[in-house]
Every structure is written in structure tokens, then in C-alpha cells.
Amino acid sequence: MSHKIGNTEIEVIQGDITLLDVEAIVNPANTFLLHSGGLAAAIVKRGGMIIQQESKKIGNIPTGTAVITSGGNLKAKHVIHAVGPKYKDGKSGEAQKLASAVSSALIVAERKKLKSIAIPAISSGIFGYPTTESAKIIVETTLEHFDAKKKSSEETTLEKVVFCLLDETAFEQFNREVKNKFK
Numbered sequence: 547m548s549h550k551i552g553n554t555e556i557e558v559i560q561g562d563i564t565l566l567d568v569e570a571i572v573n574p575a576n577t578f579l580l581h582s583g584g585l586a587a588a589i590v591k592r593g594g595m596i597i598q599q600e601s602k603k604i605g606n607i608p609t610g611t612a613v614i615t616s617g618g619n620l621k622a623k624h625v626i627h628a629v630g631p632k633y634k635d636g637k638s639g640e641a642q643k644l645a646s647a648v649s650s651a652l653i654v655a656e657r658k659k660l661k662s663i664a665i666p667a668i669s670s671g672i673f674g675y676p677t678t679e680s681a682k683i684i685v686e687t688t689l690e691h692f693d694a695k696k697k698s699s700e701e702t703t704l705e706k707v708v709f710c711l712l713d714e715t716a717f718e719q720f721n722r723e724v725k726n727k728f729k
Contacts, residue, residue, distance in 0.1 A: 549728045551689060552696040555706045558724050560717035563710040564592040567621045568662040570614070571710075572651050574669060575627035577606050579613075584671040585712075589625060593618035597625055610646030612654045624658065626651045630669030633676065641683055644669055648687040655704055662706040667716050677716045685709065685723040 579601035600615035612628040628651040631643035669675035711717040
């Protein structure tokens with residue numbers, strides 16, 4: 547099921563983000579942009595070492611920010627590397643840093659004039675962010691981004707945002723969050 551905010555369609559799917567035919571996929575990256583584990587490693591494995599090589603040229607980036615590289619051999623032409631926080635206790639600014647990483651990824655996509663983007667559960671893998679909480683923050687931040695654009699009559703190039711989750715539990719949590727926001 548999909549929902550709309552302005553001209554942007556929001557969808558939640560269960561699947562492998564590295565196989566999606568969108569213009570960009572979001573990689574939940576670390577600050578060093580070393581793609582050696584989790585989804586980052588899967589992206590480089592499927593997309594090729596060019597993604598890691600381009601990331602090395604960029605160098606370190608702070609938590610809460612995002613940068614873009616090519617998608618190598620992926621169907622997606624670009625990978626947006628968003629650095630979410632490592633989860634400590636939920637009281638160390640993690641929510642703000644995660645929201646900032648999501649916002650940064652959307653802004654990078656819009657600056658590149660992309661039409662479609664897929665977002666995973668940033669920080670919920672190796673970084674240990676509880677998926678229930680990350681789903682709420684990621685969905686809320688994304689919808690607020692497009693709601694603010696709609697209210698201010700600002701255009702966005704993003705016509706489609708896909709929340710893509712590999713496992714069923716995460717898919718259900720993201721799906722619930724999206725449904726709750728569109729009641």
C-alpha cells in the first residue's frame with residue numbers, strides 16, 4: 547500500500563534494497579565510509595568496489611550527515627551514505643542524530659534532482675538502534691520533510707520514497723508507523 551504527500555509517493559516493502567530499481571539507495575554508513583559489514587558490505591558486494599573507492603576519496607563524514615557516490619553495478623545509479631548514530635541509551639542525542647541523517651539523505655537526493663530513493667532501517671543493524679524506535683524516527687522525519695515542502699508550496703524532485711526492510715519484523719514496524727501517520 548502506498549500513500550501520498552504532495553507529489554511524493556511513500557511505500558513500505560520487504561526485500562533486498564540492493565536489488566531495487568530506484569535512482570538511489572541509502573546505505574547506513576559509518577563515519578569512515580568503510581563498507582565492511584552489514585548492509586554496507588552487501589551494497590559493495592553487489593555494486594562493486596567502485597562504491598568503496600569513491601567513498602575513500604570522500605573520506606570521513608560526521609554522524610548525522612550524508613554524501614553520495616555512484617551505484618556501481620547496482621540497478622540504483624547512486625548510493626547515498628547516511629551516517630546514523632550508534633545506539634547507547636536513547637538519551638545521548640541518538641534520535642536527533644538519526645533524524646539528521648535521514649534529513650541529510652533526502653536533501654542530498656533533492657540536490658541531485660533524483661526522483662526515487664529507498665531507505666532502510668538506518669542504525670538498526672550493527673549500530674544497535676532498536677528498530678521500533680528507529681522506524682518511528684525515520685518515518686516521522688521523512689514525512690515531516692515532505693509535509694513541510696507541501697505546506698510552503700516548495701517543489702521536491704522526489705516522486706517516490708520506499709522504506710525497504712529485509713526482515714519481516716522491521717517491515718511490520720515501518721508499515722505500522724506509516725499507516726499510523728496517514729490515519
